[in-house]
Amino acid sequence: MPAHIPVHRRALLVPLAVAIVAGTACVWAVAEAPVEGRTLMAWSLGTAAVLLCAAITFGLYGRQQTQQLRDRLQAMDADVAQLADQTLPALVKRLRDGASVDTALAEVHRPADLAQQRILWTLAQEVGRGDRMRAAAMSACANAAGRVQALATSMLADLREMEDRHDEKVLGDLLRLDHSTAQAGRLADSIAVLTGARSGRRWTKPIVMESIMRGAVGRISAYQRVRVHSASTVAIAGHAAEGVMHALAELMDNATSFSPPSEEVHVYVEEVSTGVVITIEDCGLVMSAVALSRARQAVSSEPLDLTTLSGTRLGLAVVGCLARKHDLTVSFRPSSRGGTGVVVMIPQKLVTQPPPLPAPDPPRPPSVPAARRAPSTAVAAPAPAERVADGDLPRRRRGQTLAAATSTTAAAEPKPPARDRPKPSLSDAGARFSAFRQASRGTGGGATPADTPDVSAEDDTL
Amino acid sequence: MISRRVASENPDRLYTVTGGRSHTDESSMDMVTLIVSECDPTPGMQSEHVKILQMCRQPMAVVEVSSELKLPISVVRILLCDLLDTGRITARHPPKAPAKAQLPNPEILEQVLVGLQNL
Numbered sequence: 001m002p003a004h005i006p007v008h009r010r011a012l013l014v015p016l017a018v019a020i021v022a023g024t025a026c027v028w029a030v031a032e033a034p035v036e037g038r039t040l041m042a043w044s045l046g047t048a049a050v051l052l053c054a055a056i057t058f059g060l061y062g063r064q065q066t067q068q069l070r071d072r073l074q075a076m077d078a079d080v081a082q083l084a085d086q087t088l089p090a091l092v093k094r095l096r097d098g099a100s101v102d103t104a105l106a107e108v109h110r111p112a113d114l115a116q117q118r119i120l121w122t123l124a125q126e127v128g129r130g131d132r133m134r135a136a137a138m139s140a141c142a143n144a145a146g147r148v149q150a151l152a153t154s155m156l157a158d159l160r161e162m163e164d165r166h167d168e169k170v171l172g173d174l175l176r177l178d179h180s181t182a183q184a185g186r187l188a189d190s191i192a193v194l195t196g197a198r199s200g201r202r203w204t205k206p207i208v209m210e211s212i213m214r215g216a217v218g219r220i221s222a223y224q225r226v227r228v229h230s231a232s233t234v235a236i237a238g239h240a241a242e243g244v245m246h247a248l249a250e251l252m253d254n255a256t257s258f259s260p261p262s263e264e265v266h267v268y269v270e271e272v273s274t275g276v277v278i279t280i281e282d283c284g285l286v287m288s289a290v291a292l293s294r295a296r297q298a299v300s301s302e303p304l305d306l307t308t309l310s311g312t313r314l315g316l317a318v319v320g321c322l323a324r325k326h327d328l329t330v331s332f333r334p335s336s337r338g339g340t341g342v343v344v345m346i347p348q349k350l351v352t353q354p355p356p357l358p359a360p361d362p363p364r365p366p367s368v369p370a371a372r373r374a375p376s377t378a379v380a381a382p383a384p385a386e387r388v389a390d391g392d393l394p395r396r397r398r399g400q401t402l403a404a405a406t407s408t409t410a411a412a413e414p415k416p417p418a419r420d421r422p423k424p425s426l427s428d429a430g431a432r433f434s435a436f437r438q439a440s441r442g443t444g445g446g447a448t449p450a451d452t453p454d455v456s457a458e459d460d461t462l
Numbered sequence: 463m464i465s466r467r468v469a470s471e472n473p474d475r476l477y478t479v480t481g482g483r484s485h486t487d488e489s490s491m492d493m494v495t496l497i498v499s500e501c502d503p504t505p506g507m508q509s510e511h512v513k514i515l516q517m518c519r520q521p522m523a524v525v526e527v528s529s530e531l532k533l534p535i536s537v538v539r540i541l542l543c544d545l546l547d548t549g550r551i552t553a554r555h556p557p558k559a560p561a562k563a564q565l566p567n568p569e570i571l572e573q574v575l576v577g578l579q580n581l
Contacts, residue, residue, distance in 0.1 A: 156475075163476055168536035172484030175477040182475055207473060210509050215473030224482045231506040245473060 015057040022049035076113070083116055091120065092127055101128040142197035145188045152185030153201050179218070186219040189246050190318045194304070199322070200242040206235035207245075208354040209269055209276070215241075216248035217267075222256040230269035234276060235354035236346065240326045244346060247322040250315040251280050251330075251342050259284025259339055266337070276346040282339040292332055299323050299330040326350060479510060479533070480540045488543040493535060496521040496554045497542060510541050511550075518551060 026045040033041045087108050094104035101124045111117055159178045163171060189200045207215070209232040217223045236244050248267075255265040259282040268279045287295065298308075298316035301324060309317055323330050327347050335341035477484075498521045503512035510531055517530055528538040545551040 157471055160471065160476070163537075164534050168485040168539075171476075171534065171536050175475075175480075175482070175484050178475055179477055203473070208509075211473050214475065214478040218473075218475040218478040223478065229506070241473070 014060055015053055018056050019049070019053045022052055025049070079111055079113055079116065082109070083111055083120070087111065087120065088123065091124055095124065095127045095131055101125060104128075138195045141191055142195035145191040145195060146197055148188035149185060149192060149200055152181055152188060155181045156185065179221075179223070182219045183221060186246065186249055189242075190250070190314055193246070193318050193321045194306075194309070194314060199325075200246060203238035203241045205238050205355050206352045207238065207241040208235045209233065212236050212241060212245055212248070213267065213269065215245040216252060219245070219249040220253040220256060222261070225256050225261070225263070226252055226265045226267060228267045228269070230267075232269045232271050232276065233354065234271060234351050236276075237350050237352050240350045243322045243326045244328070244350070247319045247326075247328060247330075248278065248280070248344065250319050251344065254315050255280050255282040255284070255340070255342070258282065273348075274345070275348040275351055278344045278346065279341055280344070281335040281337050281341045283335070283337045284339040286334055286338070287332065287340050295332050476534070476537055479508075480537055483540050485536060486540045486543045488539065488546070490555075491524060491539055491542060491546075491553055493525040494523050494555075496523055497527060497551050498522075498554060499545075499551050501550050508541075511545060514541060514545060515550060521554065 026042070026049050029045055030038055030042045091104050091108045094107055095101070099107070105121065105124050108120075111120065156178065159174055159181060163174050163178070166174065185200070193199050209230055213228045213230060217226045217228065220226070252265060252267065259265060263283040265280065265282045268281070270277045270279070295316050299320040303324070304317060304321055319330060322328065327349075329343075329345040329347075331343045331345075333341050333343065497514070497518045499515040499518040501515065503515045507515075510533070513531060514527055517527060522530075524538060524542065525535065527542070528535045531538060533541075542551065542553070546553055
């Protein structure tokens with residue numbers, strides 16, 4: 001049949017041709033037949049021809065319908081495939097990137113089919129809601145963790161102050177509380193890190209390696225089993241110090257909890273040209289291949305996938321986050337001691353030289369006679385400042401002594417009057433100002449850091 | 463006030479400085495015991511020990527060491543006992559106060575006090 005004839009006309013054409021052919025054949029057969037049987041024959045042939053035409057027509061119609069359905073089905077298949085392969089992933093991606101449901105729906109290709117549109121809409125709603133729930137849960141966790149962090153930090157500061165104030169009868173208890181608080185702080189830090197909040201506190205000065213190791217060791221429960229072997233004198237930049245300490249604490253915690261309680265965990269610090277290498281070795285169980293690969297995966301450079309968190313073991317995920325943040329390299333290997341060794345590489349860019357010490361040596365010569373003279377704490381206090389304020393600033397030293405001595409038990413002779421003066425006049429702003437002025441006059445220059453606290457401390461008490 | 467304390471802090475907790483000990487059995491060392499270092503610090507020593515050994519090249523009282531290190535006396539005593547046990551320092555008591563017999567009679571002192579108050 002010619003291709004240019006439209007389908008519906010083609011559908012008519014065939015039955016028509018059949019009808020003509022069958023009609024012609026009938027007429028011819030009837031004409032040829034003997035006269036006496038002609039009527040009967042005409043009827044039967046006519047009926048047969050009509051039936052034939054009808055059958056052919058129906059057959060053709062049915063075939064055409066099938067074809068149409070098949071085409072539609074194919075089109076629908078293609079639509080669904082596009083929905084599944086392109087539209088939905090694009091939609092989910094937009095939603096995950098933070099677009100609202102409506103924006104995301106407007107941006108993706110909208111299917112023609114109404115049912116598919118409904119699917120798309122429902123899915124967008126659900127994914128959007130899931131995302132909002134996740135974000136809300138994360139921010140609630142981050143917020144709570146931040147508050148616990150702040151509490152822990154101030155508690156640690158308070159405890160440190162109490163440790164200074166109380167004697168050794170209470171000291172043991174305070175140290176235990178201190179230790180528990182430090183561990184609670186680490187837990188809060190971990191949650192903060194996993195929820196993407198800011199991590200812990202920020203140190204404003206470089207922290208020397210010894211303090212880094214102590215900070216890390218102090219945050220784990222079995223800190224007495226950790227032996228640090230370090231002769232390193234470098235420091236870690238203040239902004240990264242907390243992260244490094246936290247990561248090391250998590251690794252040490254793993255090492256102590258996966259080795260027998262009787263065994264020690266050894267930590268070696270080594271300075272290399274590319275930074276500082278810290279090795280944590282335990283004598284515990286050797287990690288299985290699966291555990292090892294999981295650990296490597298956790299600390300690898302791939303971004304954290306919260307779905308891989310097991311709920312109980314957060315340590316390595318935290319280490320991974322911190323390693324990514326500060327460019328630390330963490331690798332695992334069997335330890336020569338029988339257990340697992342973790343090697344942490346701190347890059348050179350985080351390593352600095354420690355801040356200059358406040359010269360512990362110089363004060364000695366002047367302090368010797370003082371030490372002999374009196375067993376009073378107050379005399380010892382001025383010693384460090386003495387050398388710093390050289391020559392013509394003797395008064396500054398005195399002011400510092402005054403401030404420093406407020407926390408010590410015994411006060412030197414000239415101090416009590418100086419301290420007494422501001423005290424009775426706490427409520428009197430004028431008297432306080434005169435006290436402030438006197439303090440600054442004593443320093444012979446701008447208020448020293450030691451003076452300022454004294455005044456502001458009074459402010460706080462009001 | 464808290465913020466100032468927090469700012470001046472460093473990450474060393476005291477229990478990590480003392481290795482978890484909070485008191486020492488050494489009773490001979492009191493606040494005014496004079497400490498003298500017997501050797502120079504060696505690399506790898508705890509920084510407090512190094513500072514103590516440097517400070518105490520001249521005799522120094524325990525209480526002064528504590529003030530220099532900005533650590534509580536009990537903690538300093540633990541650190542000093544460690545050094546004492548390894549022989550790196552020696553502890554020396556300050557010259558004893560005059561024996562009791564040489565002290566003026568308490569009654570005389572009381573009389574002096576009364577006299578002063580009557581002035």
